[in-house]
Amino acid sequence: MxxxxxxxxxxxxxxxxxxxxxxxxxxxxxxxxxxxxxxxxxxGDEQPLCVTTNNQRQRYVTKDGKCRVNLGHIKDKSRFISDIFTTLVDLKYLWFLLVFTACYILTWMSFGAIYFLDAWLRDDIAHVHDSQWQPCFENVDSYLSALLLSLETQRTIGYGSRRVTANCPEGVVLLMVQSITGSIIDAVMVGCMFVKISRPQQRAQTLIFSKHCIICERDEKLCLLFRIGDLRESHMVDAKIRAKLIKSRQTKEGEFIPLEQSEINLGYDTGGDRLLLVEPQTIAHIINDSSPFWEVGAKRLKRETLEIIVILEGIVEASGMTCQARTSYTQDEILWGHRFASCISLEKGAFLVDYSAFDKTFEVQMSPLSARNRSHAKDEESTF
Structure with missing residues (x-):
């Protein structure tokens, strides 16, 4: 009720x-x-009619680049099995090591059970001390000894007192099957481990973003700015930058779109999105009539509920693999009327980067009007 x-x-x-x-x-x-x-x-919503008092938007991407999206109620999970290689590589290291260990142990135990069953069916166990008996597996008188035979066979340690004889064809077949199975497991596990270790995710830890976005004037144009930097001396090759605006929207028909993505132009048409990331770069988005911030002024920015996703991609110079670093800025992390402090100076014939000033900003005098209102004001001045 x-x-x-x-x-x-x-x-x-x-x-x-x-x-x-x-x-x-x-x-x-x-x-x-x-x-x-x-x-x-x-x-959350700025509308006073909302029954909730939560005005903070749930982050879509954390500051360190992790997407806060949980996938639930997936019915057809067999798709993950069909792409088993990617599934194994995506596992966390603890789970991967457990799977790695379990694959070998289960294989050893399974073939050990088969060896023991075959020896029991051939009555080799009952005649283990009979020198006249010709067994299929020598000195296999228990499951533990069969397990040791399985381990020695698959890991090619070298046979001791236990070995497969030529007295039964099924023993030779089992030996070949286990050898092939062990080789397949080695190839898959070593391949997964190599790919997992060599993934360039850790390279993204040395790609940094400024803590805040700023909105200020550049060449009499309103711009959205943020900084990126690379802490390593081995540079990213073919670095590219792009950004998305994540914002909720209600259509005229009443449909609620919680995570609508809009493109933020960072110089794609002029090539400004391709970077030589040797020193910290200040990325600029010119706020024009095609920008999603065209009608956003200082007061409206405080009431907005939005998130800017920044994605930096490039090729790792050492490995040639593609690396991606992400971060996000909410409306509380966008500073209106600020500029970045300089962090580059010339010293002893070389440029010196001071990363202690990487996030520093200072406030400047600037009109709180949006880019649209500024354009209208200039048009009115030109008519008079």
Whole structure:
């Protein structure tokens, strides 16, 4: 009963907020109220009609580049088995080592059980001390001795008192099958371990981003700026930068889009997105009429609920593998009317980078108007 009252209240709020006085069917009211509640619950809203008091947006990407998206209720999990190599490589190191160990132990134990069963069926165990008996597996009188035979066979340690004889064809077949199985497991496990160790994810730890974005004027244009830097002396090859704006939106029909992605132009048309990342670079997005920040001013920025995802990609010079580093900026991490302090100086015939000033900014006098209002003001001045 309480739930129905809650949905009725939300449906009236949603209709008055997004649909005005347009008549709606009960189904539209129900889905609209449900969508409205999801918006308030998950992402927060500046609307005073929201029942939640949480105005902070859930981060889509953390500052260190981890995506905060959990995948649940996956029905067809067999797809992960069909791509078993990627599944193994994506495992955490603890789970990978457990799988690595389990594959070998299970193989040894399985073939040990087969050897012991074959010896028991051939009655070799009962005649283990009979010198006239011709066994299939010499000195295999228990499961433990069969396990040792399996281990010596697969790891090619070298046979001692236990070995496979030529008295039974099935023993030779088992020997070949285990040798091939062991080679396959070695190839897969060593390949997975090599790929996992050589993945360039740790290279991203030495690619850093400024703690804040800033909005300031450059050449009489309003720009969104942030900094990136590389701490290593071996540089990234063919480094590229791109950015996405993540923001929730309610359509005119009442559909709630919680994570709508918009492209932020960082110089793709002019080649400015391709970097020579030797020293810290300040990346600029010019706020024009095609920018998602065209109508955003200083006051509106404080009320906005958004997140900027920055993605830096390049080839690791040492290994030739592609590396990707990510970070994000929420609306609280965008500073209006600030500039970055200089962190490069000339010293003893070379440029010196002072990374202690990498994140430093200072405030400048700047109008709080949005780029759109600035453009309209200039047009009005030009007409007069």
């Amino acid at each position: 309480h739930r129905n009252k809650h949905f009725k209240r939300l449906s009236s709020q949603w209709q008055s907020t997004f649909r005005g006085n347009i008549p709606l069917s009960p189904t539209e009211k129900w889905h609209g109220a449900k969508s409205f509640r999801r918006r308030c619950k998950l992402l």
